[in-house]
Amino acid sequence: MAGAFDHLKETYFQECAxxxxxxxxxxAALEDASADDETIHAVFRAIHSIKGGGGAFGYDRMVGFAHxxxxxxxxxxxxxxxxxxxxxxxxVRATDALSDLVAADxxxxxxxxxxxxxxLAELAQAALAGQSAASPAPAAAPPAPPVAPQAPATAYRIHxxxxxxxxxxxxxxxxxxxxxxxxxxxxxTADLTRLPKLESMxxxxxxxxxxxxxxxxxxxxxxxxxxDFVTDHCDLxxxxxxxxxxHQAAAISxxxxxxxGHGAQAAAAPAGSGADRSRAPARGAMSGERRxxxxxxxxxxxxxxxxxxxxxxxxxxxxxxxxxxxQLGSLLPPDTCAGLIGGLETLSQHLRELQExxxxxxTQPVKxxxxxxxxxxxxxxxxxxxxARLFITGEGTEIDKTVIELLADxxxxxxxxxxxxxxxxxxxxxxxxxxxxxxxxxxAEHRSGRxxxxxxxxxxxxxxxxxxxxxxxxxxxxxxAQPGEEEIDKLIFLPGFSTVDVVSNVSGRGVxxxxxxxxxxxxxxxxxxxxxxxxxxxxVLSLPxxxxxxxxxxxxxxxxxxxxxxANIVESLRPKRSDIHAVAGCGDVVAIxxxxxxxxxxxxxxxxxDAENDAARGIVVVVEHERAGHVGLVVDELVGQQxxxxxxxxxxxxxxxxxxxxxxxxxxxxxxxxxxxxxHGGATAGRRAEARCPSAADATTSAIQ
Amino acid sequence: xxxxxxxVDDSKTMRDMVAFTLRGAGYVVTAAEDGKQALGLLAxxxxxxxxxxxxxxxxxxxxxxxxxxxxxxxxxxxxxxLTTESDAAKKAEGxxxxxxxxxxxxxxxxxxxxxxxxxxx
Numbered sequence: 001m002a003g004a005f006d007h008l009k010e011t012y013f014q015e016c017a018x019x020x021x022x023x024x025x026x027x028a029a030l031e032d033a034s035a036d037d038e039t040i041h042a043v044f045r046a047i048h049s050i051k052g053g054g055g056a057f058g059y060d061r062m063v064g065f066a067h068x069x070x071x072x073x074x075x076x077x078x079x080x081x082x083x084x085x086x087x088x089x090x091x092v093r094a095t096d097a098l099s100d101l102v103a104a105d106x107x108x109x110x111x112x113x114x115x116x117x118x119x120l121a122e123l124a125q126a127a128l129a130g131q132s133a134a135s136p137a138p139a140a141a142p143p144a145p146p147v148a149p150q151a152p153a154t155a156y157r158i159h160x161x162x163x164x165x166x167x168x169x170x171x172x173x174x175x176x177x178x179x180x181x182x183x184x185x186x187x188x189t190a191d192l193t194r195l196p197k198l199e200s201m202x203x204x205x206x207x208x209x210x211x212x213x214x215x216x217x218x219x220x221x222x223x224x225x226x227x228d229f230v231t232d233h234c235d236l237x238x239x240x241x242x243x244x245x246x247h248q249a250a251a252i253s254x255x256x257x258x259x260x261g262h263g264a265q266a267a268a269a270p271a272g273s274g275a276d277r278s279r280a281p282a283r284g285a286m287s288g289e290r291r292x293x294x295x296x297x298x299x300x301x302x303x304x305x306x307x308x309x310x311x312x313x314x315x316x317x318x319x320x321x322x323x324x325x326x327q328l329g330s331l332l333p334p335d336t337c338a339g340l341i342g343g344l345e346t347l348s349q350h351l352r353e354l355q356e357x358x359x360x361x362x363t364q365p366v367k368x369x370x371x372x373x374x375x376x377x378x379x380x381x382x383x384x385x386x387x388a389r390l391f392i393t394g395e396g397t398e399i400d401k402t403v404i405e406l407l408a409d410x411x412x413x414x415x416x417x418x419x420x421x422x423x424x425x426x427x428x429x430x431x432x433x434x435x436x437x438x439x440x441x442x443x444a445e446h447r448s449g450r451x452x453x454x455x456x457x458x459x460x461x462x463x464x465x466x467x468x469x470x471x472x473x474x475x476x477x478x479x480x481a482q483p484g485e486e487e488i489d490k491l492i493f494l495p496g497f498s499t500v501d502v503v504s505n506v507s508g509r510g511v512x513x514x515x516x517x518x519x520x521x522x523x524x525x526x527x528x529x530x531x532x533x534x535x536x537x538x539x540v541l542s543l544p545x546x547x548x549x550x551x552x553x554x555x556x557x558x559x560x561x562x563x564x565x566x567a568n569i570v571e572s573l574r575p576k577r578s579d580i581h582a583v584a585g586c587g588d589v590v591a592i593x594x595x596x597x598x599x600x601x602x603x604x605x606x607x608x609x610d611a612e613n614d615a616a617r618g619i620v621v622v623v624e625h626e627r628a629g630h631v632g633l634v635v636d637e638l639v640g641q642q643x644x645x646x647x648x649x650x651x652x653x654x655x656x657x658x659x660x661x662x663x664x665x666x667x668x669x670x671x672x673x674x675x676x677x678x679x680h681g682g683a684t685a686g687r688r689a690e691a692r693c694p695s696a697a698d699a700t701t702s703a704i705q
Numbered sequence: 706x707x708x709x710x711x712x713v714d715d716s717k718t719m720r721d722m723v724a725f726t727l728r729g730a731g732y733v734v735t736a737a738e739d740g741k742q743a744l745g746l747l748a749x750x751x752x753x754x755x756x757x758x759x760x761x762x763x764x765x766x767x768x769x770x771x772x773x774x775x776x777x778x779x780x781x782x783x784x785x786x787l788t789t790e791s792d793a794a795k796k797a798e799g800x801x802x803x804x805x806x807x808x809x810x811x812x813x814x815x816x817x818x819x820x821x822x823x824x825x826x
Binding site: 008011012015038041042044045048049051052053054055056057063167168169170171172175176179204226228229232 | 715716717718719721722725760761762774780781782783784787789800803804805806807810811812823824825
């Protein structure tokens with residue numbers, strides 16, 4: 001479904017291009033006076049359409065600007081502002097700016113902050129000329145709806161008497177009552193006193209009134225919303241039967257007023273007169289955008305995720321099945337069973353496509369979660385009195401949907417942290433010789449079969465002294481321990497760690513980086529941190545693209561088979577004996593094109609009997625990991641490539657260092673999937689012989705699905 | 706039987722969005738680019754609910770609503786207007802012409818489904 005939504009966006013941007021072109025043509029026509037009445041309407045419609053679609057996609061900034069332009073065009077088409085050369089030039093410049101803003105939304109490369117402010121002011125100025133009598137133009141962004149406290153169930157008595165003309169607008173009382181019933185439990189009584197005799201009855205006139213006793217935990221506004229379309233065509237009173245508080249009394253008197261008939265126009269907010277213009281948007285926004293905060297993801301997916309998951313699992317089983325069939329097929333004599341063997345091959349091909357298709361359902365661009373972040377940064381920096389700009393790159397990078405959804409929390413937390421703890425106040429920044437405005441970079445990219453998301457800021461970096469002091473004070477670190485810089489940085493991932501003495505309501509809310517790390521780990525990911533005092537911090541999240549299926553290389557070690565994730569493999573080779581060296585305290589290394597790569601003998605590592613321990617007689621599979629570079633795994637032989645369905649070992653057995661999961665091979669046997677990072681940990685820890693941070697020992701090894 | 710809806714809008718984006726949203730909610734959706742096209746389509750493709758833009762070339766939303774209400778066949782058709790905050794005057798015209806209700810653009814997909822469900826049962 002993500003695809004469908006992207007498709008909509010694509011359509012939208014194509015249309016924007018056409019609309020902008022058309023706006024330019026019409027504006028030129030206005031200039032050289034070849035215009036007619038329709039010309040200005042066409043410009044208005046073009047801008048209006050751009051704005052309408054943009055709002056639906058949440059391009060608030062562009063919409064805000066389009067709104068300013070549209071307001072002026074509206075006055076122009078009503079003849080309340082006169083067209084002139086200057087105004088024409090302004091409109092063209094504004095259209096240019098709108099093009100830039102649209103382009104920014106299309107490419108995801110935001111234009112500079114304040115880019116459109118001066119023009120917006122000019123537009124407002126020009127609009128003022130025609131609005132002197134009217135109320136000021138409504139703000140571009142509609143005010144957020146007031147957040148009403150969740151009320152306990154309340155009993156309402158709703159008296160609803162449709163006017164005779166209710167049916168003229170095709171409104172149906174029965175449907176309204178049904179909608180009410182969805183809010184809670186309702187008992188309905190009909191008032192038939194106005195019911196005429198059958199012979200004088202006009203079926204197009206409403207003549208029945210209703211009294212509805214509704215017990216609901218919904219707000220009064222929810223009830224009012226149901227009657228929104230009919231307030232002009234009925235007498236309506238809504239009484240809270242149970243608790244009647246002062247503010248409700250006011251509401252009731254309003255409703256009574258409406259019931260009198262003449263007041264109805266005033267009570268129904270989105271009324272028609274021009275003077276009401278400025279009020280209408282607020283009301284409309286309340287009903288239309290109530291759930292604007294809902295994640296973009298929720299708007300685009302209409303398939304129960306469980307269904308997709310079932311499909312993915314089923315495909316996983318099919319993959320195993322197919323591997324078994326292929327294996328059996330390879331035992332058949334090709335001359336007599338050519339058809340069957342060919343069929344099996346076609347089957348695997350189709351299965352592969354099926355699998356890609358199914359996985360594609362689950363992937364979507366990280367944009368859906370990234371898109372929520374600029375607003376967060378805007379609002380938070382205002383709240384914290386800081387200046388910061390968010391730069392986003394790689395938002396088109398696709399990743400499994402389940403991963404995306406679970407990414408929102410950690411990312412939000414990281415950005416909050418960056419703003420709260422990282423970016424300094426403007427005066428501090430200037431004093432430190434930095435621009436007053438801090439920058440935060442958020443990026444996503446594919447790197448060796450994983451997705452890597454980075455959050456970096458140019459703030460003050462990690463205050464290691466404080467971290468160390470805090471960790472000691474909290475007993476997270478022995479008093480005499482002398483950890484290195486990296487180890488200190490890792491301390492912030494420990495549970496219960498918080499460096500801010502006064503808990504702020506922004507990021508220090510009792511949950512800290514340990515929760516972020518846990519969330520990331522739960523996704524089979526890892527988080528690492530680099531920081532330089534005074535220069536900023538960089539958090540790197542590395543996540544698997546999907547949690548379910550993996551391209552693997554089957555390697556044999558003695559009688560055992562292991563799976564090495566293909567994404568980690570750099571090359572496989574049989575080294576010459578002369579290239580293998582033993583280094584004290586580091587074990588064996590192999591020289592490959594002038595580089596020394598540590599060797600891990602899987603036979604030793606997993607204690608497999610009868611396996612090749614001599615790299616010169618076995619095979620060295622060189623694997624890489626983004627954290628620790630290359631390692632050579634010594635195995636007996638390469639068996640072949642295969643897609644494997646990842647089954648959690650942790651869930652079914654327990655965490656094993658160096659093992660990322662298990663799978664079932666074509667021959668029905670279980671094989672273990674190597675966790676390259678875990679093996680690295682073993683290899684590099686031995687080599688460096690460094691004191692390792694206790695908690696981080698090693699978060700990374702348990703990265704299993 | 707699946708309910709049928711028609712979206713009338715000169716913007717393909719809006720047509721696609723309404724159609725996409727309502728299809729997701731189980732509606733069969735047809736689309737028209739302006740009022741005139743909508744009237745033509747309706748003659749052969751009756752619908753259960755119609756969602757129309759107001760600002761359109763050729764025949765705008767208000768004229769479409771008037772034309773539909775003048776036809777006994779469409780007198781009881783629920784008609785929703787897609788309006789914007791700058792359209793207050795047009796919206797009032799639409800209501801007087803007999804629109805059933807309205808939705809403010811940009812609309813929230815859930816809200817659209819909720820309102821469409823509410824007016825056409």
